[in-house]
Amino acid sequence: MIKVLIVDDHFLFAEGVKTMFRPEDGIEVVSHTINGNQVPSILAETEVDVILMDIDMPILDGLATMELLKSKAYNIPILMLTMHQSMRQIKAALEKGAQGYILKDASKAELVEAIVNTSQRKNYFHPKINDQIFDYFRGKKKSSNELQDLSEREKEIIKCLAEGMNSKAIGNALFISEHTVKTHRRNIMHKLEVNTSAELIRLSIEKGII
Amino acid sequence: MIKVLIVDDHFLFAEGVKTMFRPEDGIEVVSHTINGNQVPSILAETEVDVILMDIDMPILDGLATMELLKSKAYNIPILMLTMHQSMRQIKAALEKGAQGYILKDASKAELVEAIVNTSQRKNYFHPKINDQIFDYFRGKKKSSNELQDLSEREKEIIKCLAEGMNSKAIGNALFISEHTVKTHRRNIMHKLEVNTSAELIRLSIEKGII
DNA sequence: TCTGTTATACCTCTTTTGGGGTATACCGAC
DNA sequence: GTCGGTATACCCCAAAAGAGGTATAACAGA
Numbered sequence: 068m069i070k071v072l073i074v075d076d077h078f079l080f081a082e083g084v085k086t087m088f089r090p091e092d093g094i095e096v097v098s099h100t101i102n103g104n105q106v107p108s109i110l111a112e113t114e115v116d117v118i119l120m121d122i123d124m125p126i127l128d129g130l131a132t133m134e135l136l137k138s139k140a141y142n143i144p145i146l147m148l149t150m151h152q153s154m155r156q157i158k159a160a161l162e163k164g165a166q167g168y169i170l171k172d173a174s175k176a177e178l179v180e181a182i183v184n185t186s187q188r189k190n191y192f193h194p195k196i197n198d199q200i201f202d203y204f205r206g207k208k209k210s211s212n213e214l215q216d217l218s219e220r221e222k223e224i225i226k227c228l229a230e231g232m233n234s235k236a237i238g239n240a241l242f243i244s245e246h247t248v249k250t251h252r253r254n255i256m257h258k259l260e261v262n263t264s265a266e267l268i269r270l271s272i273e274k275g276i277i
Numbered sequence: 278m279i280k281v282l283i284v285d286d287h288f289l290f291a292e293g294v295k296t297m298f299r300p301e302d303g304i305e306v307v308s309h310t311i312n313g314n315q316v317p318s319i320l321a322e323t324e325v326d327v328i329l330m331d332i333d334m335p336i337l338d339g340l341a342t343m344e345l346l347k348s349k350a351y352n353i354p355i356l357m358l359t360m361h362q363s364m365r366q367i368k369a370a371l372e373k374g375a376q377g378y379i380l381k382d383a384s385k386a387e388l389v390e391a392i393v394n395t396s397q398r399k400n401y402f403h404p405k406i407n408d409q410i411f412d413y414f415r416g417k418k419k420s421s422n423e424l425q426d427l428s429e430r431e432k433e434i435i436k437c438l439a440e441g442m443n444s445k446a447i448g449n450a451l452f453i454s455e456h457t458v459k460t461h462r463r464n465i466m467h468k469l470e471v472n473t474s475a476e477l478i479r480l481s482i483e484k485g486i487i
Numbered sequence: 488t489c490t491g492t493t494a495t496a497c498c499t500c501t502t503t504t505g506g507g508g509t510a511t512a513c514c515g516a517c
Numbered sequence: 518g519t520c521g522g523t524a525t526a527c528c529c530c531a532a533a534a535g536a537g538g539t540a541t542a543a544c545a546g547a
């Protein structure tokens with residue numbers, strides 16, 4: 068029996084998955100939390116084989132939770148669960164050592180397969196994701212340009228832009244010169260291959276940068 | 278026993294909810310489909326008391342499905358289910374006659390309450406939504422300005438902006454003068470009370486205008 | 488250690504925005 | 518039939534953005 072911990076802020080989803088498994092599936096949900104912060108204490112008192120973790124969570128998101136677990140030297144295989152096929156999220160999850168990646172529109176059979184694979188430390192990708200990974204590695208240069216190569220500072224600038232600030236206001240907010248902000252903006256737009264801030268914001272939201 | 282039809286493209290979610298209900302809850306999921314188009318044929322052969330419908334679906338979304346049902350004179354109470362607390366979606370769902378609105382991060386108890394209320398044709402709003410409704414009616418004028426008062430032409434312009442076009446390009450694309458585009462843009466920004474196109478796009482995506 | 492990345496800052500230049508007008512023609516509601 | 522909203526078009530102007538440069542300090546990784 069594979070013991071699963073669900074970390075997901077969507078109660079209904081987690082409760083649903085919990086009750087979905089039958090003894091013959093060989094999978095049992097032993098615990099559920101909506102807050103990544105609680106994961107270490109749960110692991111301390113509960114035996115867990117696989118962590119099924121939502122990537123989008125309000126307090127501590129999936130990636131941050133993985134970071135937290137890594138820092139505490141936990142080494143339980145993690146299956147990432149998400150609504151979105153964002154290459155950025157996929158890449159980040161893999162970089163942080165996720166064992167698999169599955170979408171919330173998967174079937175029960177796919178989830179079972181994913182959990183079994185994850186528990187055996189085999190990689191699992193949802194079929195929909197596979198294609199994307201393929202595209203990604205095929206067009207490595209373009210994808211990394213489009214999605215990944217933004218520094219933290221650059222993302223910060225984008226967030227300010229989305230709030231309606233102009234370069235001067237951003238400079239004041241971040242305690243840097245307006246010139247610097249403009250340089251950042253130029254670099255960002257080159258990296259994302261866009262020509263207007265309107266498109267920049269659309270792309271950023273689309274790709275999950277904001 | 279309240280008979281529920283789930284319309285949701287997220288298999289795992291729907292399957293989960295399906296198996297979550299116990300006989301003592303008085304709720305039974307009698308059918309599940311991922312496609313709004315299939316709802317009429319399901320209703321034709323299955324008795325359904327409440328439809329639990331996801332608002333975001335790829336082929337035929339929740340609102341369009343409601344439209345379809347209305348056109349076929351079905352009158353089964355509908356509980357809208359969503360990830361997002363978008364006032365635009367809430368409003369649209371209510372306008373189309375949804376009986377209730379619940380978020381995917383609700384608890385099982387809340388879902389049961391919502392389904393029971395819906396089956397009795399009592400309105401149900403998830404607590405998180407209530408506050409928003411409140412704000413909405415309190416600041417009616419502002420909200421309607423912010424969300425609804427855009428003409429089709431204006432929305433068209435916003436979509437072009439999001440694609441990275443400037444006023445001249447939009448003019449060419451829509452066969453109108455650049456001046457006209459600029460006038461539209463000015464009007465849009467006044468209506469939405471924003472000062473930059475970056476913020477305009479963020480707001481538009483947030484409110485579901487695009 | 489050397490190299491790449493990031494963050495910082497400034498220069499110049501043209502184009503585009505954003506904000507302020509005004510105006511006409513159409514259409515539907517009251 | 519008048520009024521309000523929409524779409525259209527043009528005027529002006531200051532401010533900002535976009536595009537091109539260059540440069541330096543800090544820091545992380547090979």
